[in-house]
Amino acid sequence: MKKHIYIYSPSGAVRDKAAFQRGVRRLKALGHEVEVDVDALASKTRFAGDEAQRVAAIHRAADSGADVALISRGGYGLSRILGDIDYRRLARAIDAKTQFLGISDFTALQLALLAQTKSITWAGPALCEGFGVAPLPDDIMEDCFNDMLLGQGEGVGWRRSIARSRAALAAEAASPAEWGVSNATLWGGNLAMLVSLLGTPYFPAIKGGVLFLEDIGEHPYRIERMLTQLLHAGVLAKQKAIVLGQFTGYQLGPHDKGFNLAEVQRWLRTQIATPIIDQLPYGHVQTKVLLPVGARVDLAVQGRDVLLAWGHL
Numbered sequence: 001m002k003k004h005i006y007i008y009s010p011s012g013a014v015r016d017k018a019a020f021q022r023g024v025r026r027l028k029a030l031g032h033e034v035e036v037d038v039d040a041l042a043s044k045t046r047f048a049g050d051e052a053q054r055v056a057a058i059h060r061a062a063d064s065g066a067d068v069a070l071i072s073r074g075g076y077g078l079s080r081i082l083g084d085i086d087y088r089r090l091a092r093a094i095d096a097k098t099q100f101l102g103i104s105d106f107t108a109l110q111l112a113l114l115a116q117t118k119s120i121t122w123a124g125p126a127l128c129e130g131f132g133v134a135p136l137p138d139d140i141m142e143d144c145f146n147d148m149l150l151g152q153g154e155g156v157g158w159r160r161s162i163a164r165s166r167a168a169l170a171a172e173a174a175s176p177a178e179w180g181v182s183n184a185t186l187w188g189g190n191l192a193m194l195v196s197l198l199g200t201p202y203f204p205a206i207k208g209g210v211l212f213l214e215d216i217g218e219h220p221y222r223i224e225r226m227l228t229q230l231l232h233a234g235v236l237a238k239q240k241a242i243v244l245g246q247f248t249g250y251q252l253g254p255h256d257k258g259f260n261l262a263e264v265q266r267w268l269r270t271q272i273a274t275p276i277i278d279q280l281p282y283g284h285v286q287t288k289v290l291l292p293v294g295a296r297v298d299l300a301v302q303g304r305d306v307l308l309a310w311g312h313l
Contacts (some may be wrong), residue, residue: 124144177213185294208238215284217248220250
């Protein structure tokens with residue numbers, strides 16, 4: 001199952017060179033051919049080179065003929081260059097079976113591609129934070145990566161959390177034990193990046209979709225603020241379901257007085273009729289699944305059990 005994997009850096013500069021090298025070695029140990037972009041380790045202030053370098057790296061990834069174009073890391077930087085990317089060029093590469101894969105800041109490129117060309121990309125690991133961890137990458141993440149390479153991935157199942165507040169328990173009791181969504185577009189990714197695209201040509205106009213969200217380093221009140229922006233923009237009410245992944249890397253303080261992520265979810269459920277499902281195993285965590293952004297999916301819920309299915313791609 002040897003595959004050609006192209007590593008490039010469209011966002012932040014790689015600071016952890018050891019993780020970068022571990023990731024390359026791990027992919028090679030899995031039997032893959034790894035090609036590293038000439039500017040993968042470039043650095044200009046916080047970015048992986050200047051804007052022209054990073055745009056050129058994206059285009060080289062598209063022209064590489066690789067099976068997978070994998071970002072080295074996220075960070076920040078793609079928002080600056082969205083207007084300079086040749087999306088048709090990337091779409092042609094995707095049609096030729098190059099899978100574009102990444103996380104975090106990569107959400108900006110994924111959603112821009114979806115908005116501009118309707119192309120399917122993959123939300124999943126980056127090189128450093130996914131394959132470059134010590135001593136070894138997460139086995140579930142690697143299994144999902146292998147399924148993507150083989151075209152065998154058909155979906156993901158998980159268990160949502162149990163409602164704890166009295167109001168949430170009442171709402172859950174009033175909802176059907178079994179329900180589902182059919183033939184809906186899966187889209188989303190990093191919440192902060194998604195919200196930053198509102199009102200731009202790079203925000204997909206998805207109605208009746210399944211919107212998945214995750215983030216890192218954002219306090220629950222900031223998560224709520226971004227969700228409120230999507231709420232007031234009418235985005236959330238247009239979806240068939242909202243799926244919340246992992247929100248990590250924040251710390252509550254004495255001022256919060258019980259205000260936490262569960263409270264954010266409770267409040268959001270009072271604002272919209274769109275079903276909200278949590279605990280998707282995706283985000284800035286080691287154990288994460290890979291998700292096809294832009295694909296048509298089915299979502300089934302039975303009690304606490306959730307299945308998101310997309311079949312062979």
